[in-house]
Amino acid sequence: METAMADADSSNRYFAETHSVENQPTALEDYNLYGADRALREAVGREGAGWAEDGLHGFGALTGSRELIELGFQANENKPVLYTHDRYGHRVDEVRFHPAYHRLMQLSIEHGLHASHWSDPREGAQVARAAKFYMQSQVEAAHCCPITMTSAAIPALRLQPEVAAVWEPKILSRCYDPRNVPDSQKEGVTIGMAMTEKQGGSDVRANTTRAIPLGGGPGQAYELVGHKYFVSAPMCDAFLVLAQAPGGLSCFLLPRWRPDGSKNPLQIQRLKNKMGNVANASSETELRGAWAQMIGEEGRGVATILKMVSMTRFDCMIGSAAGMRQAVVQALHHCEQRAAFGRLLSEQPLMQNVLADLAIESEAALAMTMRIARALDSSDSESEKLLVRMGTAVGKYWICKRTPGHAYEAMECIGGSGVMEDSIMPRLFRESPVNSIWEGSGNVQCLDMLRAMQREPGSLDVFMAELKLAAGGNRYLDQHVASLANDFADRADIEYRARAIVEKMALALQGALLVRHGDQAVADGFCLSRLSGLASGLVYGNLPRGVDCARIIRRASVAAS
Structure with missing residues (x-):
């Protein structure tokens, strides 16, 4: 009788233990957001x-x-x-x-x-x-x-x-x-x-x-x-x-x-x-x-309140760049601990293409944002004031516009768990369109850039001068800047073409900053994928051959800090 009861207890324990929790990442917490970036x-x-x-x-x-x-x-x-x-x-x-x-x-x-x-x-x-x-x-x-x-x-x-x-x-x-x-x-x-x-x-x-x-x-x-x-x-x-x-x-x-x-x-x-x-x-x-x-x-109410709005628009740039960074670290943290088909996700070529592309976008957004922050500090310089005027409109348009797709792609890297409300990813995704819509939508930013060109003629010269500081650093960037100059020379239907022009301006400024100051792999990857015409497709994860994805991932990783 006692033996039968013992066998039953053993059997019950066997059926109660369905599985052990394996191949799941740890929670990303108790790390230094500054030291890890x-x-x-x-x-x-x-x-x-x-x-x-x-x-x-x-x-x-x-x-x-x-x-x-x-x-x-x-x-x-x-x-x-x-x-x-x-x-x-x-x-x-x-x-x-x-x-x-x-x-x-x-x-x-x-x-x-x-x-x-x-x-x-x-x-x-x-x-x-x-x-x-x-x-x-x-x-x-x-x-x-x-x-x-x-x-x-x-x-x-x-x-x-x-x-x-x-x-x-x-x-x-x-x-x-x-x-x-x-x-x-x-x-x-x-x-x-x-x-x-x-x-x-x-x-x-x-x-x-x-x-x-x-x-x-x-x-x-x-x-x-x-x-x-x-x-x-x-x-x-x-x-x-x-x-x-x-x-x-x-x-x-x-x-x-x-x-x-x-x-x-x-x-x-x-x-x-x-x-x-x-x-x-x-x-x-x-x-x-x-x-x-x-x-x-x-x-003069509009001119007065725009003193405030220009600053809130800059913070939209910071907020969207921050959303990108958090999406990147969440995706990297998951993929560096999650294995599939015999290898960590972060070691698999196609996933590396996606992760590196997300990291490039994040770093480009940060570089542009912090350059405008420095221009805000230089309030005594007329050229820096004009750079703020142009750069805020361009950056608010582009960085905020890129964030929703970036958040979604990072969510997909995590998979089904990224859709769950006990993850931060749904919040990042729901937050991602806000900065683009608030404080002046995308069209408003493009029209504001055109207005700055018309009312403050030196603003375009200042913007182009900032790009020229990177001249000779990357042939694709040089070609892109030359093409942008041609776009400005043609004023026909310029309002109709404003989104295309502002996009090219944003890419040019991001590329110039990365070429001058950024990591070589990130700068090369940005110019190859955004400026050369070699990349195919319209979604993240289409980096062309020759990009050092592993190095870019290490640079962005919390684990590598």
Whole structure:
């Protein structure tokens, strides 16, 4: 009897143990996002922020920690919730977030992602800040939206010095205070933006929101009546807003509370049900006599708010480049540990072609972004200002446009597990179109580039001069630049051809930077695959023969750091 029972127990144990977990990668966590990113470290040193090296290493360890990565997941699993009224019926217009979101906001502000480049504007300040923003965006991109807008508000506010004197100290503060209370009770504030309306979208001159003068003129008080169809981060303490004043479309700073401490009637109607960027709230609002101050000249609202928008567009470049980097490291980490058909995926030629192509795209995006960061640091140079003007439009178009396909291809490298919601890949994929659509879509960027050419004739010369610094470094690049010059010489139907021209400009600038400063294998692979005409196909993984895929993969790999 005892023997039979023992046999039964043994049999049950046999049937309970169906398999052991093998051939699965470890979780990618507790690594240093800065130390593991050779291209980023080189760019930081090259573009003038070598002094920030120690701080960036520390921030890289923080952003690669298991704790912070988990905060990113929690913030996205728990969407913000709108409470229009309190339980007694008072209007509160409060959006409540999960504690993980607040912790991410706190860390970003404490580390100066919103303000360090303004409070300490030394050489390389924009570059160092961009590097931190690049790493933090890989952890969780949605909360970076209010961080970006808070940062970008400074140039516009400084057009109205008496208003900036009140708000700027609290904007530059490294204190995060999410309470729904008047700004007078806070040490630190965040700033948002509300431009678009239902009937116009990007065509903000079609806005119907009215600004009724209480005083009249720059710095003076108005009451705004109308609607805003897309207010991102509605829990910010104030917003830069466009409205029609008697003298035309003008820019205003609209706080959530009136100066007397009463609730300003900026009323949230609903939160947007977004595909991506879900940890950050976006809303529709009604302005029912909301108190605001005019910023800049009356009738010059577009020019004024573009001081802010140009900076948010640059952060779109950083965010999309960051998404590419995170997609690359996730794909590489998986393929370096996963075997199929007798070999690691990362050792198989066809997979190497895909992985190296993704790594090339990522590094090219980073090189372009960090070059524009250095140009932003050189605000005293007219040529660097013009490079920012052109390079931001071109980079925002191209880097953001390339990101969705890049995210998908990285997801496919991982396979079925990459589609699962307990992986970061679905979030990267849902986030990937956001930066291309927000802050001016692809067509808007192309038209902006043409506008810069027409209104600032020296801008094209500056851009072409930047390309010529790489002359003679690669024959395919030289041929591409010559072809681009011919495109500009032919002005017929130039608006119709604008996307093709901006694409060629982006590839030319990326190629020039990689040829001058990048790893030889990456530069050669970029020029062969993007500029030579030797590559076939329109998807990633079509690198031509002669590209050193293994070297490119090692360079991009976290394991090799």
